[in-house]
Amino acid sequence: MTDQSLKESPIPVGFHLVLPPGWGKINLREESINDSILALVDRSINQLPDDIPKDDISKVRMELFKQLKKAARKAEKANGLLLYLPVERIRSTVVPASFVVSEPTDGTGAGIQSDQVLGSLAAGRGNSEPVEIDGSSGIRMERVVPPPEDSETDFASRRVEYVLSMPASPLPRWLAITFSTVGDGNPDSEFSSALVDLFDAVMMTFRWSYT
Template sequence: MIDFELIIPEGWVHVPTMPGLSRLRERTIEAIVRHALPDTLPRDKAGPWRRMLRRELTDATDEAERQGARAVVLPVQELHGMRLPGTMLLSVLEDGEETQNPRSVLDSILADAGPDGMALELGGCPAARIRQIVESGPIKRKAPAVRISYFVAAPGAPGVWAVLTFTVLSDGDVDAAPVQAIVLLFDAVVATLRWADDVDVPTEDELLAQVPQ
């Protein structure tokens, strides 16, 4: 199968959300919770925080699965004392339009986006970057967020697309310097995208063996 890879920074995690990988997802979430709130912390104080973090991660990955995403990528370590408020969904879509020119599809996407769209190349393939401001209601927050979506054509496989969407939360000002810095950080991760053909997908048991107990 054709798939894409990203270079994930240290302190970030890749949580699979594909059907059939529920055990791996649960194990990964538990590893994140233990890393963030180790067992050495007092149970009465750390317990509520563990439950909240576990619920947030479970809700995020459940929603990603409902949207057909293959994985969620998110930072779990603080940077300069701040937890980075963002998550990214990774998907591979097949639209069935094998005869359609990918650049024509991207041109249509960019036309709809207007000034919030940008044409570029990723991994040597044509792509589009779309910026959107998401109001607080749909994301159940008190403040809006910045959402960036990338559409990347697969090489030699018309109709196959990588779709990467990341959302960065704000305190109210989506143009604030900290928000823009986090957007740039996610952009840098997306810039590492590389397509790979004939990917040998490991089994869930093989992947579980790589996750700390």
């Protein structure tokens, strides 16, 4: 799936959303994924000051490629299809945030109702609330996640997940969009909250596409 292709009408064939300035996308199912990552690396490197030595730029470029490649692998292992993340710098720093669109999943079991699925998803996932976006019922869940034991960071992350039902699907299908940020190291800070608000604003631009 890309953000333009899912399936034939009347089921949505994809979706559109409006990214914040400076954000980019990596299609995790493209064979040319390295080319996509390099394009985002170049966008970021082009914002560096002109007086930085070429050797230092090469080191930054290599390190950024490794970071994006690692993020892409992690998202792909989590059944991700698309990875969105900021690549342009704000005050010389790349914002530590991203969100992943995952492979649409099928509902399990005949006769299972949407509210039962949503209730099951919400159990144990922090704060949750029902949402409706572009005609799709769904749920928004938010929680703070401690760093994994094998993580290179000691910071907890603020995570927000939207799960939306796919319109007109003959069987229940769900699309998950998951946002994560370590913010400034404090998941409850104003900065972390502002990044969550930014993601919520992006989700309000989400629209299914049918052509």
